[in-house]
Amino acid sequence: MTWWKLSENSCKKCRGTARMTRALGQSVSACTTLYACRAEPQNQGNNQVLLDAPIQLSKIMENYDCDTKLPGLLKREQSSTVNAKKLEKAEARLKAKQEKRSEKETLKTSSPLVLEEASASQAGSRKESRLESSGKNKSYDVRIENFDVSFGDRVLLAGADVNLAWGRRYGLVGRNGLGKTTLLKMLATRSLRVPAHISLLHVEQEVAGDDTPALQSVLESDTIREDLLRQERGLSLKIAAGRAEGSEAALLAEVYTKLEEIEADKAPARASVILAGLGFTPKMQQQPTREFSGGWRMRLALARALFARPDLLLLDEPTNMLDVRAILWLENYLQTWPSTILVVSHDRNFLNAIATDIIHLHSQRLDGYRGDFETFIKSKQERLLNQQREYEAQQQYRQHIQVFIDRFRYNANRASQVQSKLKMLEKLPELKPVDKESEVVLKFPDGFEKFSPPILQLDEVDFYYDPKHIIFSRLSVSADLESRICVVGENGAGKSTMLKLLMGDLAPVRGIRHAHRNLKIGYFSQHHVEQLDLNVSAVELLARKFPGRPEEEYRHQLGRYGISGELAMRPVASLSGGQKSRVAFAQMTMPCPNFYILDEPTNHLDMETIEALGHALNNFRGGVVLVSHDERFIRLVCKELWVCEKGSVTRVEGGFDQYRALLQEQFRREGFL
Missing domain, CATH: 3.40.50.300 (P-loop containing nucleotide triphosphate hydrolases)
Incomplete structure (x- = not known):
């Protein structure tokens, strides 16, 4: 049933709004109330019909057969045309698509970041x-x-x-x-x-550990020499067994000539010199590569590249x-x-x-x-x-010409000159x-308070992991809130171990570690990347570490170290090595420590950031003990130099200049210079 609004006149009987209904091919004006009222047939003169009850079209429809087509009404076919097999296939495809989508969502949350x-x-x-x-x-x-x-x-x-x-x-x-x-x-x-x-060779990954001795691993990096030696061994065995042909004897002579040209007999000595220069002792050169840590395997990769030339x-x-x-x-x-x-x-x-x-x-x-x-x-x-001067001179020249053009643009007598200037x-x-x-600026928040000494010290400390290999014996060092101390020494001498003793992460076997009760230490590890969650953004990283603070505070903290804008929202894994170090600095300084212990803080940082880090440490009102190999950084920051060697720590009065002179003299004695 379809309704059309006829007029705004109200029904005289019940005051309901008059509407038009079309039913059974006749147009009737009736009110929309539930009660019967006066209805006026349309297009039939002035004849009036009095309805005794409301019009119910649904009941009128029941009086007609299903096949009867009512005048003025359209009836849709009710028969079904659905193919059951096609429906099952469509439902199966929909189910498979939903399962695939759920698998992708699961992988997003469980799989490592791609x-x-x-x-x-x-x-x-x-x-x-x-x-x-x-x-x-x-x-x-x-x-x-x-x-x-x-x-x-x-x-x-x-x-x-x-x-x-x-x-x-x-x-x-x-x-x-x-x-x-x-x-x-x-x-x-x-x-x-x-x-x-x-x-070409790219020293990127550490050498895989196996039973190959370090020296042999370096020798094998020269593939030409190794191939010639393999040929020499095979041909020599054939000749010794009497199975060699005449041409193979000539080939062996050619192999010997090539080995002599590349000075193959001197290769072991050259490889040993390279390994010794990179810190491998004669004993270490014979150790299997699987016994070395990641840092030493990286040195081994560098030695292989230097040897292969x-x-x-x-x-x-x-x-x-x-x-x-x-x-x-x-x-x-x-x-x-x-x-x-x-x-x-x-x-x-x-x-x-x-x-x-x-x-x-x-x-x-x-x-x-x-x-x-x-x-x-x-x-x-x-x-x-020079570029800036050239740019400024050109801008002035352009401006001078433009002034002439603007002045005589509409002067007919100067039209040719204006065109020439254009x-x-x-x-x-x-x-x-x-x-x-942009200038790099780092700032460490001050946590300075005046403490009565001692602030941080190790007194007569012995330490070892294995009693057969003593790392420190009767070690006594101390630092205060004015300290700027750099620790140097060969890898494996115990520098990182001493830092952990100072922090309290390792307990002395004998002796005493003393730290002031109000001391708050910030620690930067040389393996800081391993301590970061690489699958989250820098902002989320700080939010997990220090919950309950507004996002603006995390962003401001990261911005102090150059991680701003979209960098702060990118996954940490997608950042460069230097940017990851900056995130680690932001995390370390968030609690406002009053003493910093830094293990190789300049690794991966660009030169501008290293300079900014040095100035930030100099301006920091608190104590600093750090391990570094960057000569410029050491000279910029440190007032004391500690040399870690032979189970003890000694203070070098002449600073880095004296230490460098000692190393050069050692090289001369060992024949490296």
């Missing part, structure tokens, strides 16, 4: 392709032009060029998170086109795994390196010692500079100053203002 991958693209020339395919390219220079590198949706390099000349040593520098490590990986995997005849050696922060003594040895060793090196490092002294060129990554491009790091700093400042503006090169990198 990170974005880096990619590279490069525009190549036909000439280079022809040379490469024909095998006529004999140059050992690496020239890659107009390439892009991205990491997920982020563009790291756009239209960049890199030229690595044979025999040069390049230092790759730039802020954390800009893509230095990613660029090395693109070169190592040859995602960027490196000529096939150029051998690839045409292009790629090193990513090699000094992170080394102590001061090993760094000084590596500096001397690389200064005579015969082929090409590309090294990412934030150690200024190390780059000053080895680099012949610096490549600066910034603003999605690469700029090359001749000379060591100090020369690069001066050259970069001069280049930026063409001059069009021909001017588009110069951009200098991109100034």
